[in-house]
Amino acid sequence: MSYTRPTFRHPEAHKNQLGYTRTAYEGSISTLCAGCGHDSIVNSIITAFFEMSIEPHRIVKLSGIGCSSKTPAYFLNRSHGFNSVHGRMPSVATGANMANRELIYLGVSGDGDTASIGMGQFTHVVRRNLDMVYIVMNNGCYGLTKGQDSATADKGSKSRKGAPVALESIDLCELALGLGAGFVARGFSGDKKQLVPMLKAAIAHKGLAFVDVVSPCVTFNNAPTSTKSYSWVREHMEITNTFDFIPLRQEITTDYPHGSSIPVTLHDGSMISLYKREDKEIITNRQEAINALEQARSASQVLTGILFLNPDSSDFHDINNTITTPLNRLGEKELCPGNDILQAFNDSLR
Amino acid sequence: MQKAHDRDDTVFEPTGRRPRPIIATNREQLTVKPTNIKNPEYFHKVIDCQFACPAHTAVPEYIRLILHEQYTDAYLLNWHSNVFPGILGRVCDRPCEPACRRGRVEEDPVAICRLKRVAADHRDDVLPLLPPVPRGKNGKRVALVGAGPASLTVARDLALLGYELDLYDDQSKAGGFIRSQIPSFRLPEEVIDTEMGYILDRGGITTRFNTYVADLQDLIEQGYDAIFVGTGAPRGRDLPDLPGRSEADKFVHIGIDWLAGVVFRHVESISRRVLVLGGGNTAMDCCRTARRLGGEDVTVVVRSPQSEMKASEWEIEDAMAEDIPIIDNHVPLEFVVDDGILVGMRFDRVEPQYDKNGRRRLVSTGEEPVFLPCDEVLLAIGQQNAFPFIAPDSAIEFNDKGLPVLDPNTLQSSVPSVFFGGDAAFGPGNIIIAVEHGHQAAISIDLFCRGEDLHRRPAPAVSLADQKLGFHDWIYDSQVIEDGRQVVPTVDKAKSLHDRLIEVELGFPSTVGKTEAKRCLNCDVQTVFDYSLCIECDACVDICPTTCINFTDNGEEDELRERLLVPARNKTQDLYVSETLPTGRVMVKDEDVCLHCGMCAERCPTAAWTMVKFVYQSALAGDS
Ligand SMILES: Cc1cc2nc3c(=O)[nH]c(=O)nc-3n(C[C@H](O)[C@H](O)[C@H](O)COP(=O)(O)OP(=O)(O)OC[C@H]3O[C@@H](n4cnc5c(N)ncnc54)[C@H](O)[C@@H]3O)c2cc1C
Ligand SMILES: Cc1ncc(C[n+]2csc(CCOP(=O)(O)OP(=O)(O)O)c2C)c(N)n1
Ligand code: SF4
Numbered sequence: 001m002s003y004t005r006p007t008f009r010h011p012e013a014h015k016n017q018l019g020y021t022r023t024a025y026e027g028s029i030s031t032l033c034a035g036c037g038h039d040s041i042v043n044s045i046i047t048a049f050f051e052m053s054i055e056p057h058r059i060v061k062l063s064g065i066g067c068s069s070k071t072p073a074y075f076l077n078r079s080h081g082f083n084s085v086h087g088r089m090p091s092v093a094t095g096a097n098m099a100n101r102e103l104i105y106l107g108v109s110g111d112g113d114t115a116s117i118g119m120g121q122f123t124h125v126v127r128r129n130l131d132m133v134y135i136v137m138n139n140g141c142y143g144l145t146k147g148q149d150s151a152t153a154d155k156g157s158k159s160r161k162g163a164p165v166a167l168e169s170i171d172l173c174e175l176a177l178g179l180g181a182g183f184v185a186r187g188f189s190g191d192k193k194q195l196v197p198m199l200k201a202a203i204a205h206k207g208l209a210f211v212d213v214v215s216p217c218v219t220f221n222n223a224p225t226s227t228k229s230y231s232w233v234r235e236h237m238e239i240t241n242t243f244d245f246i247p248l249r250q251e252i253t254t255d256y257p258h259g260s261s262i263p264v265t266l267h268d269g270s271m272i273s274l275y276k277r278e279d280k281e282i283i284t285n286r287q288e289a290i291n292a293l294e295q296a297r298s299a300s301q302v303l304t305g306i307l308f309l310n311p312d313s314s315d316f317h318d319i320n321n322t323i324t325t326p327l328n329r330l331g332e333k334e335l336c337p338g339n340d341i342l343q344a345f346n347d348s349l350r
Numbered sequence: 351m352q353k354a355h356d357r358d359d360t361v362f363e364p365t366g367r368r369p370r371p372i373i374a375t376n377r378e379q380l381t382v383k384p385t386n387i388k389n390p391e392y393f394h395k396v397i398d399c400q401f402a403c404p405a406h407t408a409v410p411e412y413i414r415l416i417l418h419e420q421y422t423d424a425y426l427l428n429w430h431s432n433v434f435p436g437i438l439g440r441v442c443d444r445p446c447e448p449a450c451r452r453g454r455v456e457e458d459p460v461a462i463c464r465l466k467r468v469a470a471d472h473r474d475d476v477l478p479l480l481p482p483v484p485r486g487k488n489g490k491r492v493a494l495v496g497a498g499p500a501s502l503t504v505a506r507d508l509a510l511l512g513y514e515l516d517l518y519d520d521q522s523k524a525g526g527f528i529r530s531q532i533p534s535f536r537l538p539e540e541v542i543d544t545e546m547g548y549i550l551d552r553g554g555i556t557t558r559f560n561t562y563v564a565d566l567q568d569l570i571e572q573g574y575d576a577i578f579v580g581t582g583a584p585r586g587r588d589l590p591d592l593p594g595r596s597e598a599d600k601f602v603h604i605g606i607d608w609l610a611g612v613v614f615r616h617v618e619s620i621s622r623r624v625l626v627l628g629g630g631n632t633a634m635d636c637c638r639t640a641r642r643l644g645g646e647d648v649t650v651v652v653r654s655p656q657s658e659m660k661a662s663e664w665e666i667e668d669a670m671a672e673d674i675p676i677i678d679n680h681v682p683l684e685f686v687v688d689d690g691i692l693v694g695m696r697f698d699r700v701e702p703q704y705d706k707n708g709r710r711r712l713v714s715t716g717e718e719p720v721f722l723p724c725d726e727v728l729l730a731i732g733q734q735n736a737f738p739f740i741a742p743d744s745a746i747e748f749n750d751k752g753l754p755v756l757d758p759n760t761l762q763s764s765v766p767s768v769f770f771g772g773d774a775a776f777g778p779g780n781i782i783i784a785v786e787h788g789h790q791a792a793i794s795i796d797l798f799c800r801g802e803d804l805h806r807r808p809a810p811a812v813s814l815a816d817q818k819l820g821f822h823d824w825i826y827d828s829q830v831i832e833d834g835r836q837v838v839p840t841v842d843k844a845k846s847l848h849d850r851l852i853e854v855e856l857g858f859p860s861t862v863g864k865t866e867a868k869r870c871l872n873c874d875v876q877t878v879f880d881y882s883l884c885i886e887c888d889a890c891v892d893i894c895p896t897t898c899i900n901f902t903d904n905g906e907e908d909e910l911r912e913r914l915l916v917p918a919r920n921k922t923q924d925l926y927v928s929e930t931l932p933t934g935r936v937m938v939k940d941e942d943v944c945l946h947c948g949m950c951a952e953r954c955p956t957a958a959w960t961m962v963k964f965v966y967q968s969a970l971a972g973d974s
């Protein structure tokens with residue numbers, strides 16, 4: 001068993017605009033089970049940040065507890081990080097984001113961490129539209145504690161133990177839509193071609209970007225009878241739309257026929273270019289998105305893609321009209337503006 | 351070990367020796383066909399060093415034995431394939447090293463050659479362990495002309511099969527150019543004597559030293575069943591038409607003759623100022639020897655730019671380390687003799703110019719000729735073949751280059767019982783090429799004497815061994831260390847320049863040798879992919895440190911190579927392509943910079959990847 005990964009890399013490995021190779025975005029070697037979907041999501045996260053040429057020191061990775069929540073150790077070794085208690089990642093993210101809005105916040109959670117113990121935190125962070133990417137690595141079970149069914153396990157699905165799930169499942173995307181999230185997407189760990197641009201779009205989105213990634217647990221929940229297994233997802237995956245993420249200032253060179261692509265501009269000027277189907281309504285219409293999810297559910301399909309996008313959403317800072325400067329850069333003058341200002345403020349409250 | 355074509359389950363198909371193109375592009379669909387890993391040449395090619403070695407020595411296997419301090423076994427493995435491990439561990443031209451994979455992932459290749467010396471230096475007595483020469487003879491007599499590495503290899507291989515061998519050489523001891531040309535400071539005489547002894551002192555071979563074969567026809571008429579000609583390329587080139595050549599004759603020497611003179615002690619000293627003309631390894635040996643015989647001011651002068659010199663990089667470095675300047679782009683114009691004494695040489699300064707086919711021309715810069723003063727000159731400007739012992743009316747045919755017409759695979763000449771090998775076959779080469787010719791000639795002679803088809807060559811012996819040892823543990827040392835190439839310690843320069851018999855290199859001490867051995871990437875431990883077990887979870891893609899593995903749509907090879915996560919632009923390295931997977935994609939592994947670290951197999955949940963040691967041993971005479 002190897003406890004370290006060889007340090008040699010491909011001599012012709014690509015470099016990004018910052019001159020970094022992927023190595024600058026890597027973390028320690030994974031300790032998850034071999035074949036865990038979470039590892040593939042980790043890799044997609046590395047690819048997304050690497051290809052977007054974001055400096056690692058501008059990123060904050062936060063997580064709760066679970067195999068999924070362990071993964072920030074496996075990527076972005078040179079970024080900020082906080083591993084919180086079970087289900088409490090959103091409050092730590094909120095505090096951090098309030099203190100410094102200039103950083104990029106990436107919350108990593110599991111279906112247990114989010115849909116059970118952290119449900120209250122999850123709903124409120126979505127409602128607040130905190131500017132962050134919220135990823136759920138969704139394996140339908142509590143992987144870390146040996147595979148108990150989670151609240152996202154589909155009714156009737158059977159894990160390795162063989163007993164069908166008796167309860168209704170929670171669809172976190174539907175929930176996020178209901179709570180007013182401005183970016184809702186679902187991916188599959190086994191489809192990086194879709195997942196990487198999806199993560200890039202989520203990173204570019206302003207406000208909370210919720211990304212639910214179905215991620216098979218090879219050890220406890222990969223029986224063919226489980227709706228979160230590699231084989232089941234591959235057979236039942238329905239792609240709502242295919243898209244490219246086009247970063248700001250990059251020429252649009254993709255060569256699909258004109259007219260079949262629908263550009264959606266994100267707040268930072270980058271673009272999502274949807275193509276293949278005329279699903280314009282779905283992506284910016286919340287009602288349609290919920291319908292599509294419900295239809296897929298009744299047809300036993302896993303609907304993937306960017307399900308809903310509101311490019312003009314206002315984040316928590318906008319809503320609260322907070323100061324643009326990070327708190328750590330405020331000096332004594334701004335923090336203690338003097339007695340006159342205090343008096344004026346007090347008067348305004350009388 | 352099992353023979354390739356004995357196996358009914360056809361794990362391997364016999365293919366003969368020459369590698370076949372492995373990837374065949376299917377024209378209709380324009381996709382790459384799944385790699386046939388049952389063809390032993392596929393995995394053989396992955397073992398870069400072994401594939402590059404003319405004799406196909408199982409390099410990673412002997413390096414592993416050194417790591418485990420099994421020096422004697424490592425030596426014997428080498429002896430089996432290259433016959434002269436102690437000699438080659440010092441002076442091999444080492445084509446394996448430029449090929450070594452390690453040189454593609456970091457600065458320097460593994461010191462493969464010097465590790466061979468480690469095995470030789472630390473071995474126990476191997477004499478009792480060598481395969482016995484049978485007492486009973488098979489009744490076939492073979493004559494060998496020349497006692498260089500080519501003939502000696504034929505002799506060793508055939509003696510083991512019960513042949514009676516007569517070995518002729520005009521020198522007093524065996525070794526050919528190994529003994530007469532390679533200076534002792536690179537290769538001590540005892541090393542030569544010992545390894546010649548392993549061949550000559552065990553029966554089966556009658557040596558006829560100090561015997562020049564003046565006419566090959568005499569031997570043919572003696573009724574030998576076969577004759578092997580391994581007489582080398584013995585004639586050093588001269589500059590007969592250069593002005594002043596005859597006046598300067600006393601002071602001008604042909605490099606190879608002069609080196610032989612030194613070895614046989616006819617030459618004991620040289621003047622203070624020496625010019626060595628030529629840019630090959632002979633020039634390097636001449637100048638370094640001159641430094642040891644009293645030459646204080648020794649200079650090498652080459653026609654071409656230094657970057658295009660024929661000498662190996664390390665030989666040039668060694669010469670420069672002994673304060674020998676190299677003057678390049680100088681073409682000799684004349685020997686300058688004053689009052690019967692050579693005082694120097696004049697040279698024309700030139701510049702290389704290349705035409706659109708990349709062919710070089712040396713063009714005069716038009717400057718004044720350069721005068722370089724000197725007392726003696728050594729000419730090391732190449733060697734020529736010469737066959738004065740083969741009469742012009744002989745049935746042995748020669749081509750327009752003066753070389754015998756041979757079947758390149760069997761080394762058979764136009765006279766069916768006469769075979770050629772070593773420098774005598776295709777012009778000057780090196781020891782390891784001569785050894786490989788020896789093996790092939792021995793195979794041919796054996797087939798010939800048994801009346802069999804010379805083109806039905808014996809197949810290599812191959813075997814596969816799973817490296818898994820329990821749960822995620824490997825039998826082989828899978829860890830990839832970061833240490834750079836270890837430096838071989840040398841004798842103090844002042845001391846070594848004082849005495850030409852002192853060997854410059856001291857060889858790796860065993861601890862350093864082990865560190866160097868650990869640098870080997872175990873390229874013989876193959877990554878084997880079973881597409882029927884793969885669930886396409888991407889774990890191998892995610893973990894692979896060097897981004898070798900891809901899951902992607904199949905396509906035409908060139909296009910596919912460009913489409914990989916890191917484009918596979920080193921076309922000398924193959925793509926390993928699987929059958930089509932359930933998602934319609936294929937697994938494509940670029941073999942180029944695989945570290946053989948086994949991470950893919952460790953992270954694979956279904957054991958679709960396994961690490962399997964592939965041992966490939968070239969056939970020798972008598973193998974079937
Ligand atoms: C200066 C120098 C340095 C070299 N250094 C290296 C090195 O470091 N590494 C390396 O790999 N290679 C080196 N080589 C090349 C290497 O020595 C030869 O390629 C190799 O020895 C060729 O082997 P061979 O068996 O073909 O013949 P040779 O080694 O040339 O042996 C031929 C023998 O046949 C004898 N002979 C010839 N004609 C007759 C006859 N009619 N009757 C009887 N005997 C005859 C010769 O006297 C000689 O002993 C060097 C060569 C030179 C010149
Ligand atoms: C407060 C608290 N309650 C319970 C646990 C036990 N526990 C650890 S991980 C986990 C579930 C994790 O499930 P999920 O978030 O889906 O992560 P996965 O391991 O499946 O990726 C639980 C219940 C805990 N660590 N802390
Ligand atoms: S790393 Fe080892 S096995 Fe691979 S080519 Fe180099 S010496 Fe040979």
Ligand code: SF4
Pocket residue numbers: 877893894895896897898899939943944945946947948949950951
């Ligand atoms: S052994 Fe496997 S993981 Fe290691 S470099 Fe080769 S393909 Fe990559």
Ligand SMILES: [Mg+2]
Pocket residue numbers: 066068110111112137138139140141142143150
């Ligand atoms: Mg889970």
